[in-house]
Amino acid sequence: LHSCSALVYRQHGPHYDTLRMEKWALPAVGQHCVRLKMLAAPVNPADINMLQGTYPILPPFPAVGGNEGVGEVVEVGSEVTCFSPGDWVIPVDAGFGTWRTEVVCDTADVIKVPSDITLLGAATIGVNPCTAYRMLHDFEHLQPGDTVIQNGGNSAVGQAVIQIAAAMGVKTISVIRDRPNRQDLVEELMLMGADYVVTEEALQSSEMEAIFKKVPKPKLGLNCVGGQSGGLLLSHLDDGATLVTYGGMAKKPLLLPAKVLIFRNITLRGFWMTQWKRNTRRDPHLLQSMVSSLCDLVREGRLSPPRCIPVPFHHYRDALEGTLQAHQRKHV
Template sequence: MWALRAAPARLRARPGPSGRRAASSSSRPAAAARALVYAQHGEPLKVVELKNLELKPLGRSDIRLKILAAPVNPADINMIQGTYAILPKLPAVGGNEGVGQVLEVGSAVTTVKPGDWVIPADAGLGTWQTEAVISEEVLVGVPSDIPLLCAATLGVNPCTAYRMLLDFEKLQPGDSIIQNAANSGVGQAVIQIAAALGLRTINVVRDRPDLQKLVDRLKGLGAEHVFTEEEMRKPEMKDFFKNFPRPRLALNCVGGKSSTELIRHLGHSGTMVTYGGMAKQPVTASVSSFIFKDIKLRGFWMSQWKKDRSPVQFKEMILSLCDFIRQGQLTAPVCSEVPLQDYQVALEASMKPFVSSKQILIM
């Protein structure tokens, strides 16, 4: 975990061997950081504070990082609210994702060197701070030749999209998939990775005032078709599927009626994977969907995938995604860069409906 200690106003001093006064902790002052901290669970705008923190001394297997950028994801908000499956010990630094530059390494560190970029290999580490000291084993090096915002948003959404596209159905070029919340961070990554793999996509979004602008943006990423939730319920969809292959895979981030529609349009023996529940409503499937269409309902959580796999497998996936980035086939989601001191703007924007821009804290 990231070290979390309140920074003292000044270091206490004591006489040294020669009568000089030296810092009590070590011969050099402890490094300090600015961090977004919450001491209790609740609404982020009320419980998150910007504070000074003292970093722990660098151990043999530790790495000292300068955090460059860190996004505000729904899971981050849920952690602060106390509703997520993983809850760090309080007080805690917010943030599960981001990219940092190595400043200093312990004597036993072998995988990275000063100047390298790294991202967290696990959730709950706390990335909303300017510097951190963390163990080498929970960090993964990433190439520094990819765009900063791509690196900052690499470890969660693109990984989730990549695994869901590869692990549940053996899809071939020309096969189709369907997803809701297509404008989300995962949705945008799904569109791009699917296009790179030769897959056709049906993308479902909620109706909104600037709908055409959103549709154009998603199609610019490689989306073949974009429909609103209401359009998916119209009888005309039967005619659409006369000339378009029924999806073999559905990706659900909403739940409720939206997920029921995905199931209705799935092809025979298709699979729906649920990885989120924005509507906070249960997934409901008809009995006929199971009996006559033999559909399968599955779930996916990137944090669990990481726990079940080796660091080497995670690293291989990261490098594969970096190849997509270098080839221009995968970009960062639409982002709004927010200075750390303006964190309340980022928190508020991340909780508003119809916001397609990922809030990125710039340190």
């Protein structure tokens, strides 16, 4: 029988020191199962929240870390016809435990991605670009020329929003936090197809009036941050627009001016990719067709993964340390 190395945790804690590299025996590959060799897996904010025990779904202990990643099929069960060795697959649901070298799973737990896209593109397609895609399609009927405003503009989701919106002909206003090397970041996002990149401070300045002379007020706002930043997005939305909250990076409640709800008829919604995937589990082609469209954008060079620092699996501490530090960054 085969075995794998896995990053396992048996308790929650504020840091990643609850993770242990363990050798696990793999079960035999059942009739409807596949054995995967994991090729690459990212560290997302939700992975950290799961380790900390603060995420709304928590896998039972002993748990393997990681929710996203790409694996290569290396063995298929006797009844499996939809996958062949060499295929690349990504998990359908959260809690898969991607931080391991190999895994045996049911065929229903993974979907295929083309293996002619970049490895990093495939490893990071299932969460952030899918979230961006759904938020751009499911809340407002956006047409070419419409505008979307978002904070966390440089987050992985924000970068996907910029690129998918550009492919749809939808204009984006992306809000970032000020920083010493701001111009470099602005240029990087503009190269991805961003139309306007502004700081949180600019949301309270005349810079916005100048922008709204060129593009219509946004029908859709995407809130990654919460707190005052989310509140400032609201004040720039068009009447009747929708603000979708999908992240709470500032760890502060959304500042919600009463006048926005009373006089401007703004709708507040939330989005959770995990729930969408669970709701559509009976209709797997919905996920498959979204992932295919996103992979087409990756192949065409119109959707690039966020800048990643690839780290060998056994140097996992570096990856986790880097992620935690990035989340604690203040810039001032």
